[in-house]
Amino acid sequence: xxxxxxxxxxxxxxxxxxxxxxxxxxxxxxxxxxxxxxxxxxxxxxxxxxxxxxxxxxxxxxxxxxxxxxxxxxxxxxxxxxx
Amino acid sequence: xxxxxxxxxxxxxxxxxxxxxxxxxxxxxxxxxxxxxxxxxxxxxxxxxxxxxxxxxxxxxxxxxxxxxxxxxxxxxxxxxxx
Numbered sequence: 001x002x003x004x005x006x007x008x009x010x011x012x013x014x015x016x017x018x019x020x021x022x023x024x025x026x027x028x029x030x031x032x033x034x035x036x037x038x039x040x041x042x043x044x045x046x047x048x049x050x051x052x053x054x055x056x057x058x059x060x061x062x063x064x065x066x067x068x069x070x071x072x073x074x075x076x077x078x079x080x081x082x083x
Numbered sequence: 084x085x086x087x088x089x090x091x092x093x094x095x096x097x098x099x100x101x102x103x104x105x106x107x108x109x110x111x112x113x114x115x116x117x118x119x120x121x122x123x124x125x126x127x128x129x130x131x132x133x134x135x136x137x138x139x140x141x142x143x144x145x146x147x148x149x150x151x152x153x154x155x156x157x158x159x160x161x162x163x164x165x166x
Contacts, residue, residue, distance in 0.1 A: 033138045034129065034142075037127070041122060042124060044120070048118045058116050061114075066114070
């Protein structure tokens with residue numbers, strides 16, 4: 001089903017305690033390959049009807065105003081996914 | 084910087100209270116285009132050195148065992164991103 005995927009990540013300069021906790025846990029579980037982890041959010045928005053450019057523009061607006069906190073987070077991706 | 088992106092979403096049959104809250108908030112903020120929202124997680128893993136197929140295999144293993152809870156979540160994507 002077509003849907004809009006919005007990806008939000010903590011800004012690089014913002015401390016990410018969840019990511020830090022995962023980095024600490026990885027080697028204890030045998031994963032020594034990874035030097036850093038950041039945890040963000042992924043949203044999937046569904047739409048009844050066609051996803052037009054106007055709908056994508058509204059999704060970008062919602063991403064910046066409701067789905068992310070622009071003080072501490074960046075919207076890194078807003079894309080249409082068909083599968 | 085090259086990094087590995089892991090996307091995790093709640094399984095379709097699992098209630099997603101955060102997504103439900105967002106669906107309720109959207110029309111109050113003037114966004115009437117969206118019929119559903121699911122909220123998941125996005126992880127960005129960094130690696131010192133080259134990201135080989137062996138490292139990607141470890142990332143997929145970490146995604147299934149540490150980054151997601153397989154009872155309630157699906158790993159929907161593990162990919163190498165260069166930018």
